[in-house]
Amino acid sequence: MRVMDDQAHAARTMWNCLHAWWQMMPKDKRTLAAADTQIRQARKDLDFLGKLPAQAAQAVLKTYFRAWLNCWEGRADEPAFKGRFRSVMSVDIPQGRDLQIQRVHRRWGMVNIPKVGRVRFRWTKDLPVGRKANADNRITGARLVKDALGWHIALRIQTLQATPAPHQGPEVGIDAGVNIPLALSNKDHQDHGRAPRLPDGTADRDKWLTPKEKAKLLRLEREAARRTSFREKGEKVSRRLRHTYDQIKQLRAKATRRALDWQHQTTTHLARRYGVIVVEQLTITNMVRSARGTIEEPGKNVKAKAGVNRSIAQEAWGRTVTMLTYKTARYGGALHKVPAPNTSRRCSACGFTVPGSREDQATFVCKNPDCGFECNADWNAARNILHLYRIGHVIVEVPAAGRRGRRAGKTVKPVAAR
Structure with missing residues (x-):
């Protein structure tokens, strides 16, 4: 080669x-x-x-x-x-x-x-x-x-290829998360069976590897660190160290392939089953921004925020939306985007946003005295996403004039609720 x-x-x-x-x-x-x-x-x-x-x-x-x-x-x-x-x-x-x-x-x-x-x-x-x-x-x-x-x-x-007939499947809202990769509004959640965090609470960056592969990766990383410690500055990388780096890259590539395979199978299943899929418009680059701060104003909980950023990057939400976009069109369906603000803090039962309802990351408990609705937080967000589509709050993406590499989103508000 x-x-x-x-x-x-x-x-x-x-x-x-x-x-x-x-x-x-x-x-x-x-x-x-x-x-x-x-x-x-x-x-x-x-x-x-x-x-x-x-x-x-x-x-x-x-x-x-x-x-x-x-x-x-x-x-x-x-x-x-x-x-x-x-x-x-x-x-x-x-x-x-x-x-x-x-x-x-x-x-x-x-x-x-x-x-x-x-x-x-x-x-x-x-x-x-x-x-x-x-x-x-x-x-x-x-x-x-x-x-x-x-x-x-x-x-x-x-x-x-012939133009597909309009998909007659049901509507569904999807909330992309970390604990539940894809939470659906009808509780048909899509999970890959990989725990996002270790027992000590830290993010598991090697969740797509088997226990034996994780042990091998740890051994290779330690071996590479030990051999690197003996290198002088500017010294050429030895053949053994290069071979160790190649083995680490192979394990990383194998994990990436498994994640990509799960995404393809899951998005194909969703596109075949549902006629209308609704997701929220997320600015992922802002969500994974580092919390380190500056020397004058250092950030807080930097290590915890870095673990969350790593978990978000591993789930590859943007790639999931891209796959759903062309696969829904292939099967005659449609994908729509709705505004993301307050979808995880608003109660899907009463419709009110009450402070303190999202104290727990995994559970949503409405603090409205007249409601008290309690459910999984991701499922609650998925229900809100679908509700925004049904009342007409849909984002129409058009090319932004004068901005390279960006697309402007325009929210179309309803004349009357559907």
Whole structure:
């Protein structure tokens, strides 16, 4: 796989060269044709860039220009340089005819990688190859991505799908939490069976690992810390220490895959069952902001807040909403967002927000003398979320003019309660 590593590094270098060229050139000379000329000349002058196939180099150019278009249209931030250790190693294969995919076994297939040769890959889905391929149903390209567990291939498929019929399923409100990952308004809560906290109350950052894997991870981390203590400043990392780091990355990547698999299965189940899914509009970046403060005004309960932030980041609420958005559309449903303020503090039975009702993190007890409603706090929030949708407090997201990488939310208030 050394050849694929060289291609990935060449693709990253090509991106950085394009970004540097873009910053140096005047605006009137930043054209696709001029950039293409520079790429062709660079591949001739530098043998390292020549390791990247010509089609893959053109894909880097198109991706870079598309990144600027996304920035100008308000969907993303400005493109930036890609660091060697911070960016994901990847190579794009834009031509589907170059792949020459063949199925050789029930579980395995063979694919042709330019300048690499025939490579075996795991066959996980039915692909339009051979007689199944036609003008409307075919493979248009692929992307090679590397993580701690090795290289993986993602195939791009062009297919025609009929417009789904409107989903006739019920409405449901969902509250994303830590103790209960997804609490539903009808008590059909979705839990992954992983305790968010250890018996001592601290956040469990390795909850997706088995006890044996946790013990192995602890041993590897201690071993890496011991070997690091003997290193001099500026000394090259030893082969043994690098191998230990690789083993730690593999365990982390395995935990990430398990979390992603649970999210896919859960969101698919929800999209198939419910016709309307309502979630709250959360600004997660503000929720996970550090409580450390400044030297003049130090924060309070910094360690506890760091544990909560870690638990929120592990649940990946934003990714869950993204999955629900396109999966509900695939099955004919719809996803709506409502304002988040006071959804966890308002009583879903009487509708009043009384101070002190949310003293306990897990239980909601209404302090209204005429109510006294008591239930799970996440379930109460899910009921409030669904109620906001039914009375018409829905957020309509539109691109924000003049703000890069942000979307403005507009709350549509009802004329009359539905």
